[in-house]
Structures are given as structure tokens and as C-alpha cells.
Amino acid sequence: MLNRLKIIVVGLLFVGSVSAAVTPNPSAPTIAAKSYILQDFASGRVIAEHNSLQRLPPASITKLMTAYVVSHELAAGNIALADEVLISEKAWRMVGSRSFIEVNTKVSVEVLLRGMIIQSGNDAAVALAEHIAGSEDTFAQMMNQYAQKLGLINTNYRNSTGLPDADHYTTAQDIAILAAAIIRDFPDHYAWYAEKEFTYNNITQHNRNKLLWRDATVDGLKTGHTDEAGYCLTASAKRSGMRLISVVLGTRSENARAQETQKLFNYGFRFFESHDLYKAQEKITDTKVWKGEIDILNLGLAQSLAVTVPRGRYKELVATTNLQQPIIAPISAGQVLGQVTIHLGDELIETQSLIALDDVKKGSWWRRLLDTILMMIWG
Numbered sequence: 001m002l003n004r005l006k007i008i009v010v011g012l013l014f015v016g017s018v019s020a021a022v023t024p025n026p027s028a029p030t031i032a033a034k035s036y037i038l039q040d041f042a043s044g045r046v047i048a049e050h051n052s053l054q055r056l057p058p059a060s061i062t063k064l065m066t067a068y069v070v071s072h073e074l075a076a077g078n079i080a081l082a083d084e085v086l087i088s089e090k091a092w093r094m095v096g097s098r099s100f101i102e103v104n105t106k107v108s109v110e111v112l113l114r115g116m117i118i119q120s121g122n123d124a125a126v127a128l129a130e131h132i133a134g135s136e137d138t139f140a141q142m143m144n145q146y147a148q149k150l151g152l153i154n155t156n157y158r159n160s161t162g163l164p165d166a167d168h169y170t171t172a173q174d175i176a177i178l179a180a181a182i183i184r185d186f187p188d189h190y191a192w193y194a195e196k197e198f199t200y201n202n203i204t205q206h207n208r209n210k211l212l213w214r215d216a217t218v219d220g221l222k223t224g225h226t227d228e229a230g231y232c233l234t235a236s237a238k239r240s241g242m243r244l245i246s247v248v249l250g251t252r253s254e255n256a257r258a259q260e261t262q263k264l265f266n267y268g269f270r271f272f273e274s275h276d277l278y279k280a281q282e283k284i285t286d287t288k289v290w291k292g293e294i295d296i297l298n299l300g301l302a303q304s305l306a307v308t309v310p311r312g313r314y315k316e317l318v319a320t321t322n323l324q325q326p327i328i329a330p331i332s333a334g335q336v337l338g339q340v341t342i343h344l345g346d347e348l349i350e351t352q353s354l355i356a357l358d359d360v361k362k363g364s365w366w367r368r369l370l371d372t373i374l375m376m377i378w379g
Contacts, residue, residue, distance in 0.1 A: 218237045272311055
């Protein structure tokens with residue numbers, strides 16, 4: 001049975017009067033796109049969205065997953081940035097945006113990866129896919145396996161480039177999850193997404209993300225365009241410590257995808273704020289332990305907890321814990337013993353499991369006997 005215990009954590013959550021100057025947030029601006037989403041990076045909260053679960057062709061935004069797989073292979077030591085990749089005729093013949101790599105030449109993984117990220121080279125994407133998996137078809141299977149691990153439930157990849165295929169699709173929501181994973185898991189590689197140009201074979205090409213020139217807070221991620229997909233953009237921006245991720249799919253032009261993304265960023269940063277509340281594995285509260293070597297056990301979270309709230313309403317947040325009672329040793333570190341919930345007024349903002357931060361072994365026979373008697377007396 002769960003017994004409710006209300007706690008207030010000093011320095012993070014507050015009670016008391018709220019300033020009357022706080023005004024309600026306006027609704028998100030109208031966005032001229034088939035589908036879009038605006039999401040906070042730290043908390044994962046969706047600030048604005050429209051048709052974000054609609055399956056659509058992602059065009060070259062597909063290369064975000066190609067890059068994610070390549071980065072994982074690099075981290076695992078299966079390949080290295082300095083590896084020389086032999087360019088196949090298939091890669092060389094790829095249509096659409098190209099890095100202008102030549103057939104039967106050798107190009108490093110780093111050059112191919114940067115060319116794919118910055119300039120969106122289809123030839124570079126296929127060359128990387130073949131180097132890692134032997135064929136692009138096999139690499140697409142790897143892409144789908146990583147998609148499943150990330151929880152991209154409305155995504156299916158058929159190639160490494162995003163060239164049209166009836167069974168190649170994703171959603172704005174899934175793209176936002178993938179973008180967050182790239183930023184979180186591979187921060188060193190993420191710096192390439194902000195580079196404005198790429199030069200290879202004496203040919204310099206510019207990053208198609210116009211916001212890199214228009215907004216100094218934007219530092220990625222990827223554009224895409226086909227006749228079927230329209231003009232698409234996945235972007236991220238960071239202002240005053242708050243990072244937002246935007247995805248717009250199916251706009252009418254290069255300028256439109258940049259303008260609609262800018263509207264989303266301006267809205268999100270103006271009217272919302274993000275706060276880190278608790279770090280992983282740090283004490284939030286403690287509880288009585290029965291029949292153990294120690295009497296008090298510290299509780300915390302397995303993962304850090306951040307929240308995104310309307311600007312000016314941070315001091316209205318209240319944390320409540322539900323603790324499993326009684327808690328009887330032995331207890332293993334990481335064992336779930338309750339929940340912490342964060343409310344903003346009547347709105348539930350976040351819920352996470354409270355876990356034991358330490359092991360607690362059984363106490364001596366005398367401690368167990370004494371606690372058994374006390375538990376009987378106190379119920």
C-alpha cells in the first residue's frame with residue numbers, strides 16, 4: 001500500500017503566494033507546415049505540435065539516423081575516423097545532393113561523415129553505409145534496429161539517404177527524439193552540424209540550414225527536400241542555458257522552413273523556461289528501514305529530472321512523494337520504493353520512480369526481532 005508523504009525541497013520547489021503579474025501564455029503561432037513539433041531538450045516536454053505523429057517522408061533528414069549509426073560504430077571501436085573508405089560505383093552514381101567523391105578512390109570516414117552532415121552528400125551516405133554494413137540494404141536494417149532502441153515507433157528506413165521510397169517514413173515526433181539522442185550521446189560530433197560550409201575535391205558547398213546565418217543560437221541539425229516531402233528542417237537552438245528542438249516537415253520553400261522554425265523558437269524561448277530539478281543518484285528524501293543494518297535509507301532518481309513550465313511560474317511547482325511502506329531490509333541499490341511527482345497547480349508535470357541509493361543488508365537477529373515487535377505495536 002502506498003502512503004502519501006508531501007515534501008518540499010529547499011532551493012528547487014516552493015509554496016506560498018504567486019505574483020499576480022504572471023499572465024497566461026498565448027497559443028503557439030500558426031505554422032505553415034504539414035507537421036511540426038517544438039520540444040525542450042532537457043525535459044522532453046512538447047511545447048507546440050501539429051500532426052507530429054503523422055507518417056511522412058523525411059527526405060535527407062534521414063541522414064540524422066545514418067550519422068547516429070556511424071557515431072555508434074565509432075564509439076564501439078568498430079571503425080575509426082581515419083579509416084579509408086573505398087568509394088563504390090553505386091555511391092559515386094548517387095543522384096541529388098553530392099559531396100563529389102570519385103569512384104575507386106579512398107576517402108576517410110571523417111570526411112564522408114562531415115560531408116554528409118554539412119552538405120548532405122548522398123554519395124557520402126551510401127559510402128558510409130557500405131563501409132559499415134557491406135551494403136546499403138543491410139545498413140538500413142541497422143538503422144531500423146537503432147530506431148527501435150530509441151523508441152521511434154512510427155519510423156521505417158529503406159535507405160541511408162532519404163531518397164523516395166513508399167516504405168520509408170518517419171514522424172516529427174520521432175525525428176525530435178532522434179535529434180535529442182544525437183545531441184546527448186555524441187556531443188563531439190554534434191559540433192559538425194553547426195559548420196556552415198564543407199570543401200572537398202576543391203569544391204566548397206554551403207550548409208542548407210539558413211538559420212545558421214540568421215540566428216547565432218542555432219547550432220544544428222539537418223535539412224531535407226524532395227518533391228514528395230517538401231522542404232523540411234530539424235533544428236536546435238540554445239539560449240540562456242535552455243535548448244529547444246524544432247522539426248518542421250512539408251513546407252513550401254527553403255525560406256519557409258527557416259521562417260517557420262524561427263517562429264517556433266521565438267515562441268518557445270519567449271514564453272517557456274526549463275529548470276533542472278534533481279540530478280541522477282542524488283538524495284531527494286530518506287525513509288525509515290525496518291530490520292536492516294541501518295535505520296535510514298536515502299532515496300533519489302535513476303535519471304536526472306528537468307521540467308519545462310510557462311515563464312514566470314517556476315515558484316508554483318510542488319513535489320510530492322508516494323513511498324512504499326513499510327520498507328523492510330534487505331534492499332538493493334536501484335530498487336524502486338515509490339514515486340516523486342511534480343505538479344504545477346492541478347497539472348501533473350512529471351512522474352519518476354524513487355529508488356534506493358544504497359544497499360541495505362539484513363540486520364542482526366536482535367534488530368530483526370526488535371523491529372518485528374515494534375511493527376506489531378505501531379501497526
